[in-house]
Amino acid sequence: xxxxxxxxxxxxxxxxxxxxxxxxxxxxxxxxxxxxxxxxxxxxxxxxxxxxxxxxxxxxxxxxxxxxxxxxxxxxxxxxxxxxxxxxxxxxxxxxxxxxxxxxxxxxxxxxxxxxxxxxx
Amino acid sequence: xxxxxxxxxxxxxxxxxxxxxxxxxxxxxxxxxxxxxxxxxxxxxxxxxxxxxxxxxxxxxxxxxxxxxxxxxxxxxxxxxxxxxxxxxxxxxxxxxxxxxxxxxxxxxxxxxxxxxxxxxxxxxxxxxxxxxxxxxxxxxxxxxxxxxxxxxxxxxxxxxxxxxxxxxxxxxxxxxxxxxxxxxxxxxxxxxxxxxxxxxxxxxxxxxxxxxxxxxxxxxxxxxxxxxxxxxxxxxxxxxxxxxxxxxxxxxxxxxxxxxxxxxxxxxxxxxxxxxxxxxxxxxxxxxxxxxxxxxxxxxxxxxxxxxxxxxxxxxxxxxxxxxxxxxxxxxxxxxxxxxxxxxxxxxxxxxxxxxxxx
Numbered sequence: 434x435x436x437x438x439x440x441x442x443x444x445x446x447x448x449x450x451x452x453x454x455x456x457x458x459x460x461x462x463x464x465x466x467x468x469x470x471x472x473x474x475x476x477x478x479x480x481x482x483x484x485x486x487x488x489x490x491x492x493x494x495x496x497x498x499x500x501x502x503x504x505x506x507x508x509x510x511x512x513x514x515x516x517x518x519x520x521x522x523x524x525x526x527x528x529x530x531x532x533x534x535x536x537x538x539x540x541x542x543x544x545x546x547x548x549x550x551x552x553x554x
Numbered sequence: 555x556x557x558x559x560x561x562x563x564x565x566x567x568x569x570x571x572x573x574x575x576x577x578x579x580x581x582x583x584x585x586x587x588x589x590x591x592x593x594x595x596x597x598x599x600x601x602x603x604x605x606x607x608x609x610x611x612x613x614x615x616x617x618x619x620x621x622x623x624x625x626x627x628x629x630x631x632x633x634x635x636x637x638x639x640x641x642x643x644x645x646x647x648x649x650x651x652x653x654x655x656x657x658x659x660x661x662x663x664x665x666x667x668x669x670x671x672x673x674x675x676x677x678x679x680x681x682x683x684x685x686x687x688x689x690x691x692x693x694x695x696x697x698x699x700x701x702x703x704x705x706x707x708x709x710x711x712x713x714x715x716x717x718x719x720x721x722x723x724x725x726x727x728x729x730x731x732x733x734x735x736x737x738x739x740x741x742x743x744x745x746x747x748x749x750x751x752x753x754x755x756x757x758x759x760x761x762x763x764x765x766x767x768x769x770x771x772x773x774x775x776x777x778x779x780x781x782x783x784x785x786x787x788x789x790x791x792x793x794x795x796x797x798x799x800x801x802x803x804x805x806x807x808x809x810x811x812x813x814x815x816x817x818x819x820x821x822x823x824x825x826x827x828x829x830x831x832x833x834x835x836x837x838x839x840x841x842x843x844x845x846x847x848x849x850x851x852x853x854x855x856x857x858x859x860x861x862x863x864x865x866x867x868x869x870x871x872x873x874x875x876x877x878x879x880x881x882x883x884x885x886x887x888x889x890x891x892x893x894x895x896x897x898x899x900x901x902x903x904x905x906x907x908x909x910x911x912x913x914x
Contacts, residue, residue, distance in 0.1 A: 439574075440675045440676060440677060441675070443578065443581060443664060443674055443675045444661060444664050444675065446578055446581070446582055447582065447585055447660045447661060447663070447664050447674070448657055448660065448661060450582045450585065450586065450660060451653075451656050451657040451659070451660035451661075452653060452657060454586065454656075455652070455653045455656050455657075455811060456653075458807060458811070459807055459808070459811075461633065462632075462633045462634075462637070462806060462807040463637070465633050465634055466633065466634050466635060466636055466637060466806060466807075467634075467636055468636060468637070469636070470638075474636075474638050475638070475639065475640060475641040476640065476641070477640045477641075477642065477702075477703060477704045477705075477803070478640075478704060478706070478797065478802055478803060479704075479705065479706075480797065484704075487642070487703070489700075489703060489708065490705055490708070496712065496715065496716045499716060499719065499720060499889065499893075500719065502893070503719045503720070503722070503723065506723050506897070507722070507723065507726070510685075510723070510726045510727065510730070513730055513904070514679075514682055514730070514733060514739065517730050517733040517734045517904075517908070518733055518737060518738055518739050519737055520734045520737070520908050520911050520912060521737060521911055521912060524912060525912060528908055528909065528912045531908065532905060532908070532909075535901055535904070535905060538901075539898065539901055542893070542897065542898070546893075546894065551889070551890065551893050551894060552886075552890075
């Protein structure tokens, strides 16, 4: 296995360690804690009154525009990082190209702003 | 195979090195310390004591000297609490959610270097990996909010989702300035550049990027505050509106795991901020006559973690100071601030840094 993959293998060990620690503590707690379930305990909490309707109620989704914008700008970041890591080597040409790219995306943000999409209705 | 690796990569696999399995165990133990020690320290120092003193009270005093054993007492208490779940909850993923949040914290600590050789992984794309993995916790929070089958939880989870993606971007863009200056995404390399650099010929204190990237540092810390959902960005768990947001239905140890993960993540993000902007584990290399990373003396592997922990506690202290001092934003102000102020500012910072880097 190459050193490159070996480094990423450490990530797997850490993930397993986290699950082991969490599992161990939860298991320990499961051995100690009492368990006397009844109907009132299993009701959804609504500040003391009986719950009205389902918990998964419909609510207005205001996030989809933000989610779309997020995808656009996150992808932009993916393109910016390789250039940023060697900005000096790409020189003036790379700089101008990337500035054009940034300005174009900024233009997208300004467009969304002008359309009033960034307002929390 | 080890001998071959040692011959090929003398820097990464030196002669004195120990077998891979032992190294892995050491790393995992080190990782546990680096996650749990900050979590406990932050809760005791800042949440129990600093907040109490700021509010003219003493805080916990009974358990141990000055209440220092309070945390153990709390763990013992939470362990005995019954594990409740609402009857309509989606049980399997309801129980999984806290673990997902905890795993994301552990995956994040992997990139933090604590010394010239004292690292868990030495990714070439270290900071990029950190930003990618940092957003996994959103999934755990959304899952917790949805699976609880509770209106408060659902609203809290959705708010957390909207907030975390909005502040992810300023954070990513703020690190771009650092990457441009250091010309690398490897955190150890970024630290090396800061400790060997100089500002206009003055080099006795290196070039910690907090000076040249001050705007980036500010944006990064504000984004960290929001990512950790600490006040004034704590709408997802706003107790006066949503009881406890996505954590409302959790009790006993599952709640405690959310709680531990929150403060452990505060520690890890502060570690990363220290590595990016404050010079990380290093002291200016000039003081000891080191030229580059390979020259650094072996004892920095033991002094480095101490320096890192000091810087981490200082940064968390600032985060908590802000948390205890400011009232909560309104939800629309939160989104507006991210999209109309921080993101354009971060993009401008990137552009200016790049222009100066190429021109100078």
